[in-house]
Amino acid sequence: MKDRLDTVDHRILTLLTEDAQMNYTEVAKRAGISPGTVHMRMRKMRNLGVIRGATLTLDYSKMGWKLTVFLGIYLREASLYEKVIEKLLEVPEVVKVHHSTGKYDVFIKVHAKDSIHYRQLYQESILTIEGIQGVESFISLEERASRHISFDS
Amino acid sequence: MKDRLDTVDHRILTLLTEDAQMNYTEVAKRAGISPGTVHMRMRKMRNLGVIRGATLTLDYSKMGWKLTVFLGIYLREASLYEKVIEKLLEVPEVVKVHHSTGKYDVFIKVHAKDSIHYRQLYQESILTIEGIQGVESFISLEERASRHISFDS
DNA sequence: TTTGAAAATAGCAACCG
């Protein structure tokens, strides 16, 4: 098993990042290879850890979750990040958590049903976390793109 | 076709957001329903727009893309966002674009192979965009969570 | 990497509660 990805792998990734539920026979057809090869390459890329999994892309607003908010968090001490992240992970509305450097120490994304829900979650579940010094928030008005880097090259 | 999602729909979403490539027979087994029902519910949720699609979760660092950077962008005038977003979408390394309010006008996520690549991309493709007044950036050291809100309730 | 064949799954139609 070769470790480096080639053009065929990239082509498979492009197709499946656009629709992870596309069946491998169709992927094979579009990539100009046999279905067996698609299966093999996918197993290889999963084993390499290049592919971590597959997930659905959901429209939360259509499910009644109207708010998407990003929070940039400053810590009292940078070394507290591990503890703070642990606590953040306990909040179900928190869907992304990045340990970061630059402007903020921790950067997260949360979903809320409405502004009431958001305020409550913000005040009761985020601000109360020990070690957080400050938070800057910005509400997403609209997601204009959610895509992958292109593998064609 | 009922418009509201029920417990069964939520259970299906939970299973498939964790692994969008799980076959529907397995989903049915775990949700305690028949495969036919899974197909039916999935078609319903796609038609409702609740499910927009499915994608692979990739580990970019394992593909040689070592840097993930978030950029908070201030515009010269808030009304320029449409034009600026158009330009940002032309940059292939830009994978997420949010029109936002609060701290920044536009908020994006980019991937780069290394710091050389990042600097070049930043200076040549981002800073040169007409209408951008300022940019604040923070590098993701580590993604500690990428998940969905939980639908159990 | 492809091919070919067996096992499993998808997708639909007719039926049931």
Add this chain to the structure above:
DNA sequence: CGGTTGCTATTTTCAAA
């Protein structure tokens, strides 16, 4: 009317070339 069952076409998966 939504759910299940059962049937057929398609897909997956593996072994051999």
